[in-house]
Amino acid sequence: MVNALSGGARAVARCDELGRAPFSDTPGALWRGYLTPAHRAALDRVAAWMHEAGMATRIDPAINLIGRYEGTAEGPPLIIASHIDSVRDAGFYDGPLGVMLGIECVAALYAEGRRMPFAIEVIAFGDEEGSRFPAAMLTSKALAGTLDAVPAMADDAGTSLARALAMFGSTPERMIEARHPGALAYLEAHIEQGPVLEAEGLALGVVTGIAxxxxxxxxxxxxxxxxxxxxxxxxxxxxxxxxxxxxxxxxxxxxxxxxxxxxxxxxxxxxxxxxxxxxxxxxxxxxxxxxxxxxxxxxxxxxxxxxxxxxxxxxxxxxxxxxxxPASPCDPRLMDLLEASLVEAGHAPRRLVSGAGHDAMVMAALAPAAMLFLRCRGGISHNPGEHVDPADAEAALAVMLGFIAKLGETCA
Ligand SMILES: [Zn+2]
The missing domain is CATH 3.30.70.360 (Alpha-Beta Plaits)
Known part of the structure; x- marks a missing residue:
């Protein structure tokens, strides 16, 4: 049934599914905090989708979910990632859409029996928003290797990070072991969270960096x-x-x-x-x-x-x-690849800066990073009114697959 949907529409539908119980910790609204029951439920569901797309999965000590699709050669992987935690009373697409589109990229390759000259890892970061503990981007920092020590902290209910991690089989000390050995490139698709693309009638834009x-x-x-x-x-x-x-x-x-x-x-x-x-x-x-x-x-x-x-x-x-x-610029070579793929798919080559912070700026410490923005209705985010047109997700998927193909050519 679910496979009757094309990849982009399925990515959007899966975000919608993740917007409801048991994937939310708040009845009637979406809040998925780091290391909550909703986070655990989402990890199980997303891991099942990763398996279905031909990936092997593991959870690292920072409780990032990593799906891996092997390539034809050894070497560092392409990472496609975003976050699956949310703010309180969130929309459905800020974060999860980037993870779902990553899964769809691999699903498309798997369906064709295609392997790239590099492995692809799709990662669902556990904490980007900092909506439970007073620290943001904790898990991408752990993975990028920029987290030297994890300070003691607790949520509003007084539950310590150590106790919350223990429920997931980890400890604050072990979070640092999530450090990734290195990547060929990092790609993140994310809703724009602003009105620029919509105002210009564009579905997609290449991010030049974080402001x-x-x-x-x-x-x-x-x-x-x-x-x-x-x-x-x-x-x-x-x-x-x-x-x-x-x-x-x-x-x-x-x-x-x-x-x-x-x-x-x-x-x-x-x-x-x-x-x-x-x-x-x-x-x-x-x-x-x-x-x-x-x-x-x-x-x-x-x-x-x-x-x-x-x-x-x-x-x-x-x-x-x-x-x-400081500004966190995206990698010029990867921006060119993404833009070439955008133009090939018939889109105008629009480049724009991100006013909001993203995991990509953390991951730039580990690998050259690129980001693709998708138009969102009214530029609204961090709000249940967040909306993405499935056709735009479809377009994003095509551009991401084009980017992967071009990255493959550069490895030849
Ligand atoms: Zn986000």
Missing amino acids: AQVRFAAVIKGLAGHAGTSSMALRRDALAGAAEMVLAIERIAREAGGDCVATVGRLEALPGAANVIPGEVRFTIDVRSGAEARRDDAAEAMLDAIRSIADRRDLEFHVERVHTL
């Missing part, structure tokens, strides 16, 4: 005073100044163009009373771009704007850089 990020904490100080007795001319209103700053930040990011984005996501006015002029405002600034120089230029212009607005309004200010993440 460089910088985050600031700003404190603006004016003078608190009585809302009724302080004349407008003499006020030093920190919130009115901050409002101007927020708009300046938005304008600068817009003017920077391309992939530059900036967000003031949190803002707090003190003392926070209806009849008091705000004397102090604290807010965050998050700036991202695929190019570190563009990010830095925009961030610098924002700090200049804050300075001049503060000067004009006689406000004090303090801005601290609290977080910096």
Whole structure:
């Protein structure tokens, strides 16, 4: 019955199946946390699909599920992977779709009795979202060998990571043994989680890298005073100044163009009373771009704007850089292979940066990495409204198979 569906549609249907009990830990909604009963159920189900597609499976000490399809030659494998954990009240496709499409790639080769000159490993990472324990991408880090030690941590219910791992037959110390010996290449298909492809009427895009990020904490100080007795001319209103700053930040990011984005996501006015002029405002600034120089230029212009607005309004200010993440570019040679496969399949060669983090940026430490984005409706993700057209999944599968064939040619 299930085989009546073509590969892309089957990948989507399987994500839908994984969206319900017993593959969710929340009744009536999807939450699949790392090392939960839903995670275990998903491991069993996905392993069965891997077997059906001709793969041998194992679970590593970080509780990543690895399906392996042998090649005609020895050597490092091509890894096709994504994650099967989810945020709370999640959509069905963020993560699992990349795993399901990996399985479909192998299923298509297996059906034709084809072997590549390299093995293919399809991996379902256990923790990308960090939705249970206070650490994200724990299991891809373990596999990529960038996890030196696992700090002690517990979930909201007080269950320690050690105890949760013990239920799956592992320990925090052993997680490090998940380190992979090395890969020929890493490929991840993922929903875009943004509106760019949909807006341009495109099903697919080649990811150029994960955006460089910088985050600031700003404190603006004016003078608190009585809302009724302080004349407008003499006020030093920190919130009115901050409002101007927020708009300046938005304008600068817009003017920077391309992939530059900036967000003031949190803002707090003190003392926070209806009849008091705000004397102090604290807010965050998050700036991202695929190019570190563009990010830095925009961030610098924002700090200049804050300075001049503060000067004009006689406000004090303090801005601290609290977080910096370098850009994680995808491998140029693999991007070219993916794009050639995209063009061959009749798609426009669209390249775009990922504003969100993915396992791919962790895996880039282990192997050259490439990512394929699929259009998702309204750019919506981390939300039950997440939607992927099965026809787009079909198109992605064809492009991934084209990529595998081209990678095979480079090995000849
Ligand atoms: Zn994801």
